[in-house]
Amino acid sequence: MAPNGIFTLGDTTYISTADGVKVTSDDGKTWAVITDSAGATTAKDPVMGRIQNQYTYGILKLASGKLVVSYLRGDAISADGGRSWQHTALPSKSDSAHLAREPAFTHEFHAWHMTITLCGAPEVRVETAFLDPIVLGSVVGTAWGLLPRWTPDSVPCLSPSWATVVPQLTALPSASRHTWFRRPIALTDQSFIDQTYRFGSTMGGNFQPHQGVEFNNPDGTPVHAIGDGVVIYSGPAEAGANTIAIRHDRKLTTDNRQLFLFSVYYHNTRLLKQVGDRVRAGEIIALVGNTGRATNDHLHLEVHAAPTTDSSKIVDPDVRYPPFNTNPELWIAPLPGTGLVAGQVWDSQGQPVPQAHIYGLVKPEPEETPFSFIETYGPRNHADPVYHEHFAISDVPPGDYTLGVEIEGKKVLRRIRVAAGKLTWVEFRPDAH
Incomplete structure (x- = not known):
């Protein structure tokens, strides 16, 4: 469900989701859906209305009683409770300019306020009104709601007990080692990585350690090859997920050995390439779906660095934890204007601390699957062969x-600096000062 994505109008409840707007008028006994043309072909509930994209970010009721829904590439307004919609396009996006996706409410006055506390600053009361379209740089979505874009020195506190000592700046950015690949989802679609279930995450111990990263997108969204290479697998894989795997032309040489690089794309509704096909970076190879072990429409991406070209070591329908996969966030270029953070967390015996939670970063996107903390890898995840990291985030x-x-009951703080297009390395140890 999207933030600010649920409200009632009379006896009717509207819920904004990545699969359209769900609507019930009998407390959930029956449901209808507001979706796009692709969603209408697979919807299990009656289609109440049509919008241009089922991946919705939020829905609001204006003072006039009209409904406004925000989704990929635009907004729509309805004067009849959601049965018919008038589309309003957002400014066009390009791969060189990733624009903010805030709703552009231009005809109605809509305002609210909130109070927040920033590190080293008094409480701040924020008042916002949608009188004109929101422009890039004016506001950002945060865990505290929609706020003015703050400066790097006004990052929200970890908690009152953690903010008593601010350490000196110890971790500075440097060039990344192998962000050689592009994103599998175009920046004109939903190209943000899901922050609730990143590589190595267990969602607080509730799920298996994640083996890749997710790109939540509507059914039928184009999936692009992240680099040049040859298709080595095309068909059903683990739990029946429609899957494509590519062995890339580029190889990695490290520790006096050569590793072959592979990318794997799961849960597609349709596969557009066959084994043996050559593909170029950016070429469309599949369409997003929810086949296999999936709870919603999305692409699951994995990147493998293997000492072998044996495709069964990369994709095997009977293997849930492949032996050579690594964190894709270290291989694909970060979004324009952003950087990467990676590092290690050690205990007093010099052993990695698995599933540790690292707090302090602020990531405004994606709002619908918001960032809260970094989780270090567990025994089912593999570190990158170059970095040997315990965590990484782009x-x-x-x-x-x-x-x-x-770490071992002790709170360990580090002050870091992040720069666009670079990687910041940071280490945590309980005996360090």
Whole structure:
């Protein structure tokens, strides 16, 4: 469900989701859906209305009683409770300019306020009104709601007990080692990585350690090859997910050995390439779906660095934890204007701390699957053969951050700086000062 994505109008409840707007007038006994043309072909509930894209970010009721829904590439307004919609397009996007996706409410006055506390600053009361379209740089979505874009030095506190000592800046950005590949989803679609279930994440211990990253998109969204190469697998894989795998032309040489690089794309509704086909970076190879073990329409991407070209070591329908996959966020270029953070968390015996939670980063997007903390890898995940990291995260806005993690009951803080297009390396140890 999207933030600010649920409200009632009389006896009718509207819920904004990545699969359209769900509508019930009998407390959930029956449902209808507001969706796009692709969603209408697969919807299990009656279609109540049509919008141009089923991937919705939020829905609001204006003072006039009209409904406004925000979705990929635009907004729509309805004067009849959601049965018919008038589309309003957002400014066009391009791969060189990733624009903010805030709703552009231009005809109605809509305002609210909130109070927040920033590190080293008094409480701030924020008042916002949608009188004109929101422009890039004016506001950002955060865990606290929609706020004016703040400076790097006004990052929200970890908690009152963590913010008593601000460490010196110890981790500076440098060139990344192998962000050689492009995104599998175009920037004109929903190209943000899901922040609730990143590589190595268990969602607080509720799920298996994740083996890749997710790009939530509507059914039928084009999937692009992240680099040049040859298709080595095309068909059903683990749990029946329609899957394509590519062995890339580029190889990695590290520690006096050569590793072959592969990308794997799961859950597609349709596969457009066959084994043996050559593909170029950016070429459309499949369409997003929810086949296999999937709860919603999305692409699951994996990147493998293997000492072998044996495709069964990369994709095997009977293997849930492949032996050579690594964190894709270290291989695909971060979004324009953002950087990467990677590092290690060690205990007092010099052993990695699995599933540790690192707090302090702020990532405004994606709002519908918001970022809360970094989780270190567990025994089912593999570190990158170059970095040997315990965690990595991309698409981080530039600025200075205070990161904190608890090791053996001790809170360990580090002050880092993130720069666009670069990687910041940071280590946490309980005996460090």
